Amino acid sequence: MKDKSFSWLGGICAVLGMLIVLTPYCIFPVCTKMMQLEGGSFAPMKCFWTARSVLGNGSIIILAGIMTCLCRTYALRAALGVMASAAGMVVVLTPSFLIGVCAGETMRCRMQTAPSLYLLGLLTIVCGLALAWRSARMARKG
Amino acid sequence: MMSRLSPFSLVIGNIARKPFRTFILSSLVAVFCMAMFAGTVIGLKISTGTQLAADRLGADILFVPYGYEKSVQSSLLRGEPSSFYMDRGLVGELRGEKGVLRVTEQLFLATLKASCCSYPVQIIGFNPKTDFVVTPWMNQSLNRAMNENEVVAGCKISGNPGETIRLFGREFSIAAKLDPTGMGFDTSVFMEVDRARRLLLDSELGLLLRIPEGLDKSTFISSVLVKAEPGTDVTSLVNGLSEKYAIRYNLDFTAIADMISSISSKLSVFASVFRMFSAAVWVLAVMILAFVFTIILQERKKEFGILRIVGASKGHVRRLFVGEALLTSCMGAFCGVVLAALALGLFHTYIDVTLNLPRIGIGFGKTLLIGAGVFVMGLVTGPLACLPLLRKLGSIDSYLIMKEGE
C-alpha cells in the first residue's frame, strides 16, 4: 500500500515532466523563426531559449519520476522529490525571470506557452514536495 | 508514536482508506466549482467590460465605411487592428445638423505583421481640436500637446515613456502611456490625424493598404463620432442622419449604446450557458454523491453498529457520516476553485482573445468573493447529498448488528 502511493507520485511527476518537455515544442509551440539584430545577423528569440531550457528541466523531472518508482529507499525518494521541486521552480522562473518570452501580450509564447509552463511547474513543485514530505515521514516511521 | 483519536481522525481515516472513491467524489465537486467560478467571473467581466466601454467611448453615434461596422467594433472593444477609409466631407456636414453637439473624426491604421516577433498595432489618428473620445483619457497621462514625432501608447504596448517605437518604418517617442481602459485603446497607439495620414502615405507598406479610388488623399479618415445634444432621442437622430448621409457617403452607422448592448447580450448568452452548465453539473454531482453515499452507508452499516455498541450516540454516528461528506466536498471545492482561479489567471489573455471577451480584470476583491461563494456552494454539496440518509443512519442500531450476527 505504501509503495503504491510512491508509484503514483513518481508517475505523476514523470507525466508532468513529459508535458513540460512537450509544451513549447508540440502543445503550444514557441516561435522557431529568427529575429534580425542591429548588425544584420540573425539570432533565435527568447522563447526559443526558454524552450531549450525547459526541455532540460523537464527531462530531469521525468528522470526523478521514473527513479522514484524504481528505487526503494525513502531517503533517496525524498531527495528525488526535492530535486523535482527545484526543477519545477526553474520551469516557473525560466519564462518569467531567467530568460523570458516575447513581449507582445497576444504572442503565442506569452499567451499560451508561458502560462502552461507556470501551471505545470507549480504542479511539479507541489508533487515534488508531497513526495519529499511523504518519504521523510515514512523514513521517520522506520 | 502517539495515536490521536478524535472524530476528525476517524473521518480522515475513512476517507484515506478509499483514495480512489474519495478522488472521484471530490472531482465531481471540483468540476462543478470550476464551471461555476469560471462562468461567474466571465459573466462579470462581460458586464463590467461592456459597461466600461459604453461609458468610456463618450460618443452616441458612430459612422464607418459600409461593411466595416464589425471591424470597428473589434478594434474599439478588443484592439484587433484594422484599416478602412472614408471621405472627410461628412464631418463638416454633420456639424450643422440639429441635435448634434460635437463631431470628431478618427483614422485607423493597422501595422502589418512583419515577422513572427512583431505584432500588428492599431494606430488611431485623432483630431486634438475636436476630439472628445480619446482626449479625456489622454489628459490623465499627458497634459501637453504631442509633437511631430511623439505618440501616446495604450498600456499594453511594449515600451515606456521616453522609449521609442517603430511604426511603418519610422521611429516615434512614447510621450505617455494610458491607464488601462479594458478596451482596444490598450493595444493602440495615438497620434495626430494628419501625422497618421502622412505616415501611411509616405511609407512603402502604406501602398499595400488599399485606399479607395476617389478619396481625397490629404483628408481621408476612417470614422466619424457624434455626440448628441442632451435630451435628444438618439435613435431618431441616427435614423435622420443615416437617411441623409448613409447612401451618399456609403456608410454604416450605429448608435453606440445599441452596439454595446448587442455585444453584451451575445456574450451574456455565453455566460448564461456556462452558468446553466454549472447548475446541471451541481445537480448531477448531488445525485451521484447521494447514490454513492447510499452504497457507503450499506457497506458500513456494521461499522456504525459497532460504534453504537461501544457507546456512540445516533448524533455521533450522524456527525461522523456528514463529516466525511463535508471533508470530501471541501477538498473538491478547494481544488476546483484554486484550479479555476489559476487557469483563468494564467490564461486570461488566451481566454479573452478566443472568446472575444473584454480585456479587463474584475479586481482581486471581487474574485476572492466569488471564490469564497463558489467554495461554500461546493462545500455544502456533500452534506446536502447525505441529508436524506441521516434518518436511515439513525435507525442503525446495535441490535440490528446482533441480529445479523446470529
Add this chain to the structure above:
Amino acid sequence: MANILELQDVCMTFGQVKALQDINLSVREGEWVAIMGSSGSGKTTMMNIIGCMNKATSGTVILDGEKISRLNAKDLTAIRRDKIGLIFQQFFLISYLTAVENIMVAQYYHSMADEQEALEALERVGLGHRARHLPRQLSGGEQQRLCIARALINHPKIILADEPTGNLDEANQNAVMDIFHQLHKQGSTIIVVTHSPDVGSHADRIVRLEFGHMVSDGEKKA
C-alpha cells in the same frame, strides 16, 4: 452481595412469536452466570435486553439499582456505555483502526481517549506488543482478547459475552477462559451466553432456556 441485575416477569414478543416468557432472574455482584440453551431458545434476545440493546415488551429490568426497562434509546445507549462491557462472537472490531485505537474509541465515547490507559489494558490481556497492528493482522484469539480489553476499559459493572469462544480453536478458547477466570477472581460480574457445555462449565451458575422459558437456574454442581 447485592443484586447487580434483576429481571422481573420479563417478556419479549416479535409479532406473533414469543421469544421470552416470564423470565425472572437475579444476578449478584461478582457472580459468573452462564445462560445456556439451544438455537432459538431466546438466549440472544435475553442478552440484548440485559445489554441495553433492546427493550423488553413487558416486565421490569433493574441494572445496578436503576430501572432501565422504560428508558428511551438515548438513555439506554448511555447505560450500555457506562455500565456494560460487551464481548461478541464476531469480535466487531473497526477494521481500519489499530488495536490500541479500537480501545480508545470506546474510551472516547465514554469520557476521554487515553492512550496510556489503553496500552495498559492491552498489556493485561497479553497484547502490548500488538498495539499498532490492525485487526486483520491479529489471529482470532488475539482479536477476542482485544475485544475483552475494549470491554473492560471503562470499568463496567457487568461483562456480557455472547459466545466468546465460538470462533476460536481450543488453545485460544482456553486462553480466553483464563482471562475470564482472572476477571472473576478480581470480583467482576460476568454473564456468558453460550450453547457450549464446556464454556458453561466454567461459570458459578447455569441458567437454562428453552423456547423462551427459563427451565432451570442452579449452582453448578462441583
